[in-house]
Amino acid sequence: MKRHELRDIISHGESSTVEFKRKFTTIDKIAREIIAFANTTGGMLIIGVDDNRKIVGVDSEKEQIAQVEACSHVITPELALTIEVVEIEFRDVVVIHVPNSQNKPHRLVSDDPLERPHERKAYIRQGENSVAASREMTRILASQNPTSPPMTLSIGDRERRLFTYLERHGRASVTDFARLVNISKRRAAQILVKLVRAGVVHINSDAGGDFYTLV
Numbered sequence: 001m002k003r004h005e006l007r008d009i010i011s012h013g014e015s016s017t018v019e020f021k022r023k024f025t026t027i028d029k030i031a032r033e034i035i036a037f038a039n040t041t042g043g044m045l046i047i048g049v050d051d052n053r054k055i056v057g058v059d060s061e062k063e064q065i066a067q068v069e070a071c072s073h074v075i076t077p078e079l080a081l082t083i084e085v086v087e088i089e090f091r092d093v094v095v096i097h098v099p100n101s102q103n104k105p106h107r108l109v110s111d112d113p114l115e116r117p118h119e120r121k122a123y124i125r126q127g128e129n130s131v132a133a134s135r136e137m138t139r140i141l142a143s144q145n146p147t148s149p150p151m152t153l154s155i156g157d158r159e160r161r162l163f164t165y166l167e168r169h170g171r172a173s174v175t176d177f178a179r180l181v182n183i184s185k186r187r188a189a190q191i192l193v194k195l196v197r198a199g200v201v202h203i204n205s206d207a208g209g210d211f212y213t214l215v
Helices: 003-011 027-039 062-075 136-143 155-167 174-181 185-197
Strands: 018-021 045-049 082-088 093-097 123-128 129-132 201-206 209-214
Touching: 003 045, 018 027, 018 093, 027 045, 027 062, 027 093, 027 123, 027 129, 062 082, 062 093, 123 136, 123 174, 123 201, 136 185, 136 201, 155 174, 155 185, 155 209, 174 185, 185 209
Parallel strands: 018 045
Antiparallel strands: 045 093, 082 093, 123 129, 201 209
């Protein structure tokens, strides 16, 4: 990456695809940021830049890179990263390029030896923040994996009532749908995940949680 390209990216601030870190914090925290990018649309984690866009640089780029590489041990499945050092304003900045993974969902491995694979947390980008993915979002991420099994979908009265509700109200949560058609939240979530996979509805996330809209 050229110096002027990085300067331009920094000038636009943080976003769903760009995150600034003044310095490396902990392996788990940095791994969460990397996982969130990989599970969403990819992005860049830039170390050596303050939240206010001030370029502070890193003391040792080799140490920062070694710490970032250590994150691979707590991310599953394995994720390939590209790391480069860019000198800008006479300071070294570490840029971590995270791909939009085709092997979702990536999860954080904890130090709990009794933790089961499905209990490991996945993360996504929500605006400028990395947040834990809900169970429904994690299922949808898994469905995007090329190895996921094919899906069958039938549109019945429940689905048609949901579409009518979405046309009138614009959005619906799992709870809204469950109440609308008098089914359990678990069953409502299963139907909504199928509808998202089929490209009929879209899942969104905000501070209040997940909600669904018509595509």
